[in-house]
Amino acid sequence: MKKEKTIDLKWVLKSIPSLLLTAILLLSVFSSFEGVINGYVLGKITSIDFNNLNEVLIFGLGIFLAYLVTYTSAYLFLVCKQLAIKHLNTKLKSELFKYQLKDISTDTTESLNLLTNISSQIEQRYFEPIFYLVQCFITIISTAIVVLGTNLYLGSIYILMSFISMVPSYLSRNKLSGSTKDWSNKNNKLISIIKEITSGKLEINKYSVMPAFLNIFDKKLRSEEGAYYQLNHARFTAQYYTWIGAVLSSVFPIIIGLICIAKGWLGVKIGTVVTLSLTADHVLGGIRELTNYYTQITGTKKIRKIEYYELSSEEKEVQSISTPEKSFIELKDVVAGYGDKTVISNLNLNIAKLDKVIITGPSGVGKSTILSLISGQLKARKGQVLLEGSPIKLSDSILISQKPWYFVGTVKDNLTLYQNYDIETLNKVLELVHLDKELGEDPLSFVINDNLSGGQLQRLTIARGLLRQRSILLLDEITSSLDKTNARKIRQLIYNLPITVIEVAHNLDEDLIEKGNIKVLEFDGQRLHAR
Ligand SMILES: Nc1ncnc2c1ncn2[C@@H]1O[C@H](COP(=O)(O)OP(=O)(O)OP(=O)(O)O)[C@@H](O)[C@H]1O
Numbered sequence: 389m390k391k392e393k394t395i396d397l398k399w400v401l402k403s404i405p406s407l408l409l410t411a412i413l414l415l416s417v418f419s420s421f422e423g424v425i426n427g428y429v430l431g432k433i434t435s436i437d438f439n440n441l442n443e444v445l446i447f448g449l450g451i452f453l454a455y456l457v458t459y460t461s462a463y464l465f466l467v468c469k470q471l472a473i474k475h476l477n478t479k480l481k482s483e484l485f486k487y488q489l490k491d492i493s494t495d496t497t498e499s500l501n502l503l504t505n506i507s508s509q510i511e512q513r514y515f516e517p518i519f520y521l522v523q524c525f526i527t528i529i530s531t532a533i534v535v536l537g538t539n540l541y542l543g544s545i546y547i548l549m550s551f552i553s554m555v556p557s558y559l560s561r562n563k564l565s566g567s568t569k570d571w572s573n574k575n576n577k578l579i580s581i582i583k584e585i586t587s588g589k590l591e592i593n594k595y596s597v598m599p600a601f602l603n604i605f606d607k608k609l610r611s612e613e614g615a616y617y618q619l620n621h622a623r624f625t626a627q628y629y630t631w632i633g634a635v636l637s638s639v640f641p642i643i644i645g646l647i648c649i650a651k652g653w654l655g656v657k658i659g660t661v662v663t664l665s666l667t668a669d670h671v672l673g674g675i676r677e678l679t680n681y682y683t684q685i686t687g688t689k690k691i692r693k694i695e696y697y698e699l700s701s702e703e704k705e706v707q708s709i710s711t712p713e714k715s716f717i718e719l720k721d722v723v724a725g726y727g728d729k730t731v732i733s734n735l736n737l738n739i740a741k742l743d744k745v746i747i748t749g750p751s752g753v754g755k756s757t758i759l760s761l762i763s764g765q766l767k768a769r770k771g772q773v774l775l776e777g778s779p780i781k782l783s784d785s786i787l788i789s790q791k792p793w794y795f796v797g798t799v800k801d802n803l804t805l806y807q808n809y810d811i812e813t814l815n816k817v818l819e820l821v822h823l824d825k826e827l828g829e830d831p832l833s834f835v836i837n838d839n840l841s842g843g844q845l846q847r848l849t850i851a852r853g854l855l856r857q858r859s860i861l862l863l864d865e866i867t868s869s870l871d872k873t874n875a876r877k878i879r880q881l882i883y884n885l886p887i888t889v890i891e892v893a894h895n896l897d898e899d900l901i902e903k904g905n906i907k908v909l910e911f912d913g914q915r916l917h918a919r
Pocket of ligand 1: 726727729750751752753754755756758
């Protein structure tokens, strides 16, 4: 099921503790005086009585405290902002990782790109600007009060004209957003090719085909760098138009002010124009910065939209459908495929409880696709995949592939996945998969670190599933990377397990098939025939 999560203002506000948010707002107010404090102090100096030393000293102390409060607030604002960003980054990365884990269709490259590049882009171009935008907004209000207090009419003209500078960034936001997404896609492709080449460097060197791969790498690199250049070019162009807007918005009010002086209108004096031009610059500057931050924020719209495909909730109550008594796993008129391609059409299959079934057939006909359907990884486009009459779930089966998953850690951790199980149960499953005697005196404490064979890892994965009492074991070509002896050993083990087994295989062990009463089904791409 396709889902979407957007990192937006509501998400940001919910992620920061309210006390910290209040502190940031208050500190923004106090630090906003930075823009007007010089003008205010210089203005006041003209009205001091220099014959009164007390008044001079009180004024001196007053301005010292005003500067101290303003700049201490500016410092504390930065500290609190960074603390808030720490909260946001932690939540963002942990949520992104969570979505990546839910989404079985994404690969490692996409996950890495999201957790590193995209999250740092969101930090720098969304989280940071939000705080500066708030600070700018408050600065604009406090300076606007001073400007309007100097001359209401001309001051209003200065402020209204400053909005011209917002137009270019508003117009360029879509272009910027598109360029950001384009760069992100190309960067994704570059990371992907780096991963592919580095993981295959042994083969590449063995067959002396490095130049061809370097050529592909160069092409992707050029494409990514080109997109990065286009992104920055779009940013600078937007910035240039913003500057032009800002120039127009500061020159027009000066001209109007000068006309007012010439005509003797609105009580404007040369001093008013000078004062307004000096202080109003901070309103303008604030608006210019505000539009800049606004441009950055809107430019991240596409990368803040996280799309993921989640399997439907496993806990959801499912409606039971009546099925023939013997049927355990049932595929009913199933249609399935990938993208535009249909691989399975109207397939029917019934497997009884504890059956041991091998599915064989030509390469590429869809045998693994049948396993993906039964494992719950792939959803049928039409028809039903049922377990005892209810839709099959991801958690109903154990799926073993050629390359079993493990992590560096003890056998116990790899079995329990940090859940609580008693030692006796753990030893029992190790015994079932014959791993109890191969890993030294204390097999549960054995540390796995690239030191187990493919077959041992497959058996460890089976034990992991047996521990969780899964009733179906799905095997996808597990013996293709094992030698004959090991392949036979693992099959003997599997065929004797008290659960339902479905194996996809090319190489069959006819001896075991006969002795174990194993059913062999041949898939020709259309139907499954008993051999
Ligand atoms: N994730 C995927 N995305 C797109 N197409 C896929 C995907 N997985 C498989 N296919 C395509 O579906 C078809 C069936 O693939 P599948 O792996 O099920 O066949 P198979 O019979 O198991 O093949 P083999 O015996 O070679 O492993 C193939 O044409 C394959 O290219």
